[in-house]
Amino acid sequence: MWFVKNCRRTHPLPGNTKKERRSAGRTMTTKRLSLAEVARNNREDSAWLVVNGVVWDVTGFADSHPGGxxxxxxxxxxxxxxxxxxxxxxGLISKYLGEKKIGELIEEDLPTKEDGSTTAYEGLPPLDSILNLYDFQDVAIQAFTERTLAYVSGASNDSITMAANADWFRRIFLCPRILRSVKHCDTSISIFGAKFDIPVFNAPASLVKLVHPDGEVAIARATAAMGTTIIIPTMSSYSTEEIVDALPEGYPFFFQLYAVCPITKLFDLLGCGWLIT
Structure with a gap:
C-alpha cells in the first residue's frame, strides 16, 4: 500500500492537468477517419479500434491489456x-495509449448518442432503510447485472479464503460499556501522521464503474465528505488523476500498488512525480 500525504500537484504528468486534457488535440489538425478505414486494420500486425469517436492503434497491446x-x-x-x-x-485509455491516438471518426460514422439514464437501480428501497451489510447484499442482487454480480461476489479458485473471511468477521463482537460518559466521543484515528475522523476505509476493488457510473471518483468524494479517505486500486475504472481531482487539494489518500507486468509499467507508475511529491 502506498500512502500519499499533502499531495502537491505542482508537477503533473504531461497532458494530465485539467487544462491540458481539455485542450488535447486542439494544437494540431486532427486526422479524420471512416469506419471502413478502421475495419481494414483488424489484424495482429495492424490493429485499430474506436472508443468514443477516437481511433486508437492497439497493435501489440492485447498481450499487455490488464483486463485480458x-x-x-x-x-x-x-x-x-x-x-x-x-x-x-x-480518460483512462490515454493512460495506456496516450501516444497511440490515430485520429477521430468522421461525423457521419459517429454512433447515435445513447441515453445516459439507467433503469437498473429504479425501485430500490431508500438508503436509510438499509441497516447492515446483508441488506446491502440483498439489494445488490436485485440491482446488479448478471455480469456485475458475478464479478463482485466471486472469488478466485475454490473461494475458501473468501468464506473464511466472512466466518472470522462474524466472530468479532463489539463489547458494550455501561455507565460510561459518552458526552465526548472521538472516533478519529491517525495513520502515518494523517488524522481521519473514522477508522473506516474502502477495500480497493477494481473496476468500480461496474456498480456506479462515477466509479472510484464517487468513492473519493464520499470518503472525503465523511472524514476518511479512499484507497485507490491499481486497476481502477478511472485514472489516478481523475480520482485525485475529486479530493480536496492536498488531501491524503492511499494507493494500492500491484506489481504489474511488464515491470516497466510499474516504474512508470512510481515515477509519477506529482503522485509522490
Missing part, C-alpha cells in the same frame, strides 16, 4: 465504445 487479451482482439477494426464505457472512465 481476448476483449481487445474482439474489437480489432471495430467500435469498442459500449464495452469500454461499461467498465472504464473516459
Amino acid at each position: 487479451e481476448s476483449i481487445i482482439r474482439e474489437y480489432f477494426g471495430r467500435d469498442a465504445s459500449s464495452s469500454y464505457n461499461a467498465v472504464h472512465g473516459a
Whole structure:
C-alpha cells in the first residue's frame, strides 16, 4: 500500500492537468477517419479500434491489456465504445495509449448518442432503510447485472479464503460499556501522521464503474465528505488523476500498488512525480 500525504500537484504528468486534457488535440489538425478505414486494420500486425469517436492503434497491446487479451482482439477494426464505457472512465485509455491516438471518426460514422439514464437501480428501497451489510447484499442482487454480480461476489479458485473471511468477521463482537460518559466521543484515528475522523476505509476493488457510473471518483468524494479517505486500486475504472481531482487539494489518500507486468509499467507508475511529491 502506498500512502500519499499533502499531495502537491505542482508537477503533473504531461497532458494530465485539467487544462491540458481539455485542450488535447486542439494544437494540431486532427486526422479524420471512416469506419471502413478502421475495419481494414483488424489484424495482429495492424490493429485499430474506436472508443468514443477516437481511433486508437492497439497493435501489440492485447498481450499487455490488464483486463485480458481476448476483449481487445474482439474489437480489432471495430467500435469498442459500449464495452469500454461499461467498465472504464473516459480518460483512462490515454493512460495506456496516450501516444497511440490515430485520429477521430468522421461525423457521419459517429454512433447515435445513447441515453445516459439507467433503469437498473429504479425501485430500490431508500438508503436509510438499509441497516447492515446483508441488506446491502440483498439489494445488490436485485440491482446488479448478471455480469456485475458475478464479478463482485466471486472469488478466485475454490473461494475458501473468501468464506473464511466472512466466518472470522462474524466472530468479532463489539463489547458494550455501561455507565460510561459518552458526552465526548472521538472516533478519529491517525495513520502515518494523517488524522481521519473514522477508522473506516474502502477495500480497493477494481473496476468500480461496474456498480456506479462515477466509479472510484464517487468513492473519493464520499470518503472525503465523511472524514476518511479512499484507497485507490491499481486497476481502477478511472485514472489516478481523475480520482485525485475529486479530493480536496492536498488531501491524503492511499494507493494500492500491484506489481504489474511488464515491470516497466510499474516504474512508470512510481515515477509519477506529482503522485509522490
